[in-house]
Amino acid sequence: MTPEALIRTTVLMGLLVLAGGGWGVLYCLARVRARRDLLRAGAICYALVLALALAICALSPLDAAWKLLIVASALAYAVIPPVTMRHLERLHAEEEAKP
Numbered sequence: 001m002t003p004e005a006l007i008r009t010t011v012l013m014g015l016l017v018l019a020g021g022g023w024g025v026l027y028c029l030a031r032v033r034a035r036r037d038l039l040r041a042g043a044i045c046y047a048l049v050l051a052l053a054l055a056i057c058a059l060s061p062l063d064a065a066w067k068l069l070i071v072a073s074a075l076a077y078a079v080i081p082p083v084t085m086r087h088l089e090r091l092h093a094e095e096e097a098k099p
Helices: 003-033 036-059 064-097
Strands: none
Touching (some): 003 036, 036 064
8 A cells, every 4th residue: 555545544534434434423412402504414424424434435446355244344334323312312211210
């Protein structure tokens, strides 16, 4: 891998993680505050996650196994915030139900 390719790949991966964090934070805020605009902004961040994963696959000289891992990670980003929120809501509902 050339130094330029390394930097390009690293920047794309950093942006992917940043967009994934934006998706998670905005999704959770949207659920807590019941705001559709935050949910739409989160969905845009997730769309960026998918676009960046595809860009990494197309533009980086990584092996196929690494590219597969990046695509799988991008797909996993979709379910992590909803699953986490459901777990937290259930956990807090159980705490509130205790006498």
